[in-house]
Amino acid sequence: xxxxxxxxxxxxxxxxxxxxxxxxxxxxxxxxxxxxxxxxxxxxxxxxxxxxxxxxxxxxxxxxxxxxxxxxxxxxxxxxxxxxxxxxxxxxxxxxxxxxxxxxxxxxxxxxxxxxxxxxxxxxxxxxxxxxxxxxxxxxxxxxxxxxxxxxxxxxxxxxxxxxxxxxxxxxxxxxxxxxxxxxxxxxxxxxxxxxxxxxxxxxxxxxxxxxxxxxxxxxxxxxxxxxxxxxxxxxxxxxxxxxxxxxxxxxxxxxxxxxxxxxxxxxxxxxxxxxxxxxxxxxxxxxxxxxxxxxxxxxxxxxxxxxxxxxxxxxxxxxxxxxxxxxxxxxxxxxxxxxxxxxxxxxxxxxxxxxxxxxxxxxxxxxxxxxxxxxxxxxxxxxxxxxxxxxxxxxxxxxxxxxxxxxx
Numbered sequence: 001x002x003x004x005x006x007x008x009x010x011x012x013x014x015x016x017x018x019x020x021x022x023x024x025x026x027x028x029x030x031x032x033x034x035x036x037x038x039x040x041x042x043x044x045x046x047x048x049x050x051x052x053x054x055x056x057x058x059x060x061x062x063x064x065x066x067x068x069x070x071x072x073x074x075x076x077x078x079x080x081x082x083x084x085x086x087x088x089x090x091x092x093x094x095x096x097x098x099x100x101x102x103x104x105x106x107x108x109x110x111x112x113x114x115x116x117x118x119x120x121x122x123x124x125x126x127x128x129x130x131x132x133x134x135x136x137x138x139x140x141x142x143x144x145x146x147x148x149x150x151x152x153x154x155x156x157x158x159x160x161x162x163x164x165x166x167x168x169x170x171x172x173x174x175x176x177x178x179x180x181x182x183x184x185x186x187x188x189x190x191x192x193x194x195x196x197x198x199x200x201x202x203x204x205x206x207x208x209x210x211x212x213x214x215x216x217x218x219x220x221x222x223x224x225x226x227x228x229x230x231x232x233x234x235x236x237x238x239x240x241x242x243x244x245x246x247x248x249x250x251x252x253x254x255x256x257x258x259x260x261x262x263x264x265x266x267x268x269x270x271x272x273x274x275x276x277x278x279x280x281x282x283x284x285x286x287x288x289x290x291x292x293x294x295x296x297x298x299x300x301x302x303x304x305x306x307x308x309x310x311x312x313x314x315x316x317x318x319x320x321x322x323x324x325x326x327x328x329x330x331x332x333x334x335x336x337x338x339x340x341x342x343x344x345x346x347x348x349x350x351x352x353x354x355x356x357x358x359x360x361x362x363x364x365x366x367x368x369x370x371x372x373x374x375x376x377x378x379x380x381x382x383x384x385x386x387x388x389x390x391x392x393x394x395x396x397x398x399x400x401x402x403x404x405x406x407x408x409x
Contacts, residue, residue: 006051009065011039013058016086027057079375080134080178088134088171091141092186108150109143111159117143118163121170122293126334128369133174140167148194161198165191165207169293172210176217179377185214205235205250206292212257221264228258229274243284249291252281256304263311271308275301288332295337299329303337307344315351318344339369346382355389359398362386366401374405383407 004012014024014035025035037043045051055062064082108114117140124133144164151160168191176184188210195204208231215224232254237243255278262270278301288297302325309318322345330338342365349358362383366373373379384407387394394402402408 004067005041006045006066007039007041007043009067010035010045010054010058013060013065014039017058024057028053079131079371084131084134084138085175085178085180085183087138088141088175089183091138091145092171092183092190094142094145108147111147111151111156111163114140114143114147114160114163118166118170121167125170125174126290126293126295126336128336128339128372130174130177130371130375133170134178137167137171137174141171158198158200161194162200162203165194165198165200165203168194169207169210172214176214177372177376181214181217185211185218188214201235201241202246202250202292205231205254206294209250209254209257212254212261216257216261216264221261225258225261225265225267225270228254228261232258232277237281237284245285245289246291248281248284249289249294249296252278252285252296252301253294255281256301259304259308260311263308266312268312271312275305275308278304288329290334295333297329299325299333300337303333303341303344306341306348310344310348310351313351315348318348319352319354319357322348335369336372339365339372342368343373343376343379343382346386347378350382350385350389353389355386358382358386359390359395363397363401373401380405380407 014021019027021035021039022032025032028035034043038045045054051065052062055065058065060082117136121133121136121140124136144160144167148160148164151157168187172184172187172191175181175187188207191207191210192204195207198204208227212224212228215221215227232251235241235247235251235254237248237251241247255274259271259274259278262274279298282296282298282301285291285297288295288299290296294300302321306318306321306325309315309321322341330341342361346358346361346365349355349361362373362379365379383398383402383405386398387402387407390398393399
């Protein structure tokens, strides 16, 4: 991209924003012919005022449009900017496997090295260090794709596919957190296909969970409910496969994700049924575990019960559920899961008009895992709501958080 003429970059980003030349021209107040000439390089862009206007319409940093490195804001160190999202997108758009059909595959990194990098990426995600992860994901995607291609027809083929399936899941979850829902869906869908080649039902099951999460984020709640329940039924205890803690963990998380989808469409009865099924699975697992990166167990079931209550608009029930959570079990969960819960409960308190406690929950989440609060669009919405409903000036701590997040006080 850096070496392209500016007209080609305009065309590239216009395509990324799914704008026709006519729509783009209308938003600029120009003719379609003018846009066409700019993109073909027939007409020069030599006025900065016009370049800035184009960048504004394309929702880009002007430096990115000019092919220069974007200067990151100091407060964005733990979040993700447009450059990083586009680098992840470019890595997801690679089709190395079909290229390898025509040409020799590039030399991949050693499997052990990729395995170590994937493990580190999971820990980075579950500690909610999204900025660090986003900067590492493009290379990790390329390395895992190259490894999968190179080992496809060898004894290590399943292991390589397993690693790539995991990387797609990490990318999907991270992108969803940051509001890039279409890309999240793409990565999750890729993970399902790769997981089948890996020959691991549970990896495919948790990939289906990621698909369900992406669909829910896209507003496709019924489709999310269907995919979660469908795959959960295939993994349910009592089938031909042994009922292990790993299987129960994946099965339980699918039920919980289905419950969240049911809550989104207001189906209280289905929420209760799915959460009850997850409770039974959690009893079989014992304490909270992290099999297949699920953090599944009795405490996580309660967290989802509270979150589903928020989705149903039952803020009081969510707050009461929060009060009943065992502190020791909650403390054993990883930072992402706990900070996510604080955000859910902040929404619950806001629903019942308790902006003081909603503020406290946001601050607790920010102290525990800043990126979970500062980088997620839903957290910005909650904070805006809290500020709008706060009488007088907000507390200094909330005002400071709002300033860091770029939310107007």
